[in-house]
Amino acid sequence: MTTQQLVSQINQKKSFLCIGLDVDLDKIPTHLLALEDPIFEFNKAIIDATHHLCVAYKPNTAFYEAYGIKGWQSLEKTIQYINKNHPEIFTIADAKRGDIGNTSTMYAKAFFNDLAFDSVTVAPYMGKDSVEPFLAFKDKHTILLALTSNNGAFDYQTKKIDEKELYKHVLETSKTYKNSENLMYVVGATKAEYFKEIRKIVPNAFLLVPGVGAQGGNLQDVCKYGLSENIGLLINSSRGIIYASKEHDFAEKAAEKAKELQSEMELILS
Numbered sequence: 001m002t003t004q005q006l007v008s009q010i011n012q013k014k015s016f017l018c019i020g021l022d023v024d025l026d027k028i029p030t031h032l033l034a035l036e037d038p039i040f041e042f043n044k045a046i047i048d049a050t051h052h053l054c055v056a057y058k059p060n061t062a063f064y065e066a067y068g069i070k071g072w073q074s075l076e077k078t079i080q081y082i083n084k085n086h087p088e089i090f091t092i093a094d095a096k097r098g099d100i101g102n103t104s105t106m107y108a109k110a111f112f113n114d115l116a117f118d119s120v121t122v123a124p125y126m127g128k129d130s131v132e133p134f135l136a137f138k139d140k141h142t143i144l145l146a147l148t149s150n151n152g153a154f155d156y157q158t159k160k161i162d163e164k165e166l167y168k169h170v171l172e173t174s175k176t177y178k179n180s181e182n183l184m185y186v187v188g189a190t191k192a193e194y195f196k197e198i199r200k201i202v203p204n205a206f207l208l209v210p211g212v213g214a215q216g217g218n219l220q221d222v223c224k225y226g227l228s229e230n231i232g233l234l235i236n237s238s239r240g241i242i243y244a245s246k247e248h249d250f251a252e253k254a255a256e257k258a259k260e261l262q263s264e265m266e267l268i269l270s
């Protein structure tokens with residue numbers, strides 16, 4: 001998917017919501033557990049109920065890898081279901097990969113070619129030659145961790161090297177990478193006070209913003225400095241939406257939570 005297609009979808013739906021599909025079998029309604037693939041059935045119901053309210057889905061691969069080969073099959077069925085029924089929706093494999101060049105190429109093939117995701121999250125720690133293999137894929141997006149939503153972000157990401165914070169080095173240096181137009185960045189909603197500085201370095205890049213909802217981040221605070229000319233934000237909420245109810249009405253309740261965020265977004269965009 002091109003960035004322009006993503007922007008068009010945002011403008012049409014008046015939404016820049018990304019729903020995180022982080023399926024934990026201990027948290028889904030128990031009646032689904034009797035089905036052959038409870039993870040897929042849960043995702044399918046959530047997708048059917050929310051696709052008109054969001055522009056992206058973000059399965060975190062950890063929640064699938066934890067269930068071994070069956071989990072990976074559920075992930076594959078989920079992405080195929082989205083791509084077949086809602087091809088306009090932007091898909092993110094939250095896998096946080098990155099390795100030496102030839103290995104990164106294999107990660108990129110796994111998520112972009114085999115699973116056909118539009119994007120994958122990548123850790124910047126191993127540097128240019130670990131990130132550029134992902135950027136080589138046309139109309140695919142590499143979402144680099146810049147300033148994460150967790151407290152551990154302060155261990156390294158805000159520490160100064162040559163008088164500049166590490167996350168700023170990540171943003172600035174990555175702009176010099178080949179095919180850097182395919183870059184997006186992860187910035188946590190819990191770090192709203194950093195958005196002004198971040199936009200000085202990447203004024204137009206798309207930012208994937210997790211941390212709204214369960215982690216306490218706030219949509220209004222992020223939008224104050226986070227919005228760019230082309231909107232440039234994908235606000236993710238996972239637990240806050242998909243676990244709104246553990247009963248038969250789980251998908252309906254998830255849609256209500258998604259609608260609350262989408263309505264706030266519509267107001268912000270108007």
Ligand SMILES: O=c1ccn([C@@H]2O[C@H](COP(=O)(O)O)[C@@H](O)[C@H]2O)c(=O)[nH]1
Nearest residue numbers: 060148149150188210214215237238239
């Ligand atoms: O900085 C980061 C990077 C990734 N995540 C992931 O996003 C979702 C957030 O889930 P919630 O349930 O809405 O808290 C989850 O998959 C994280 O691994 C993040 O939270 N922060």
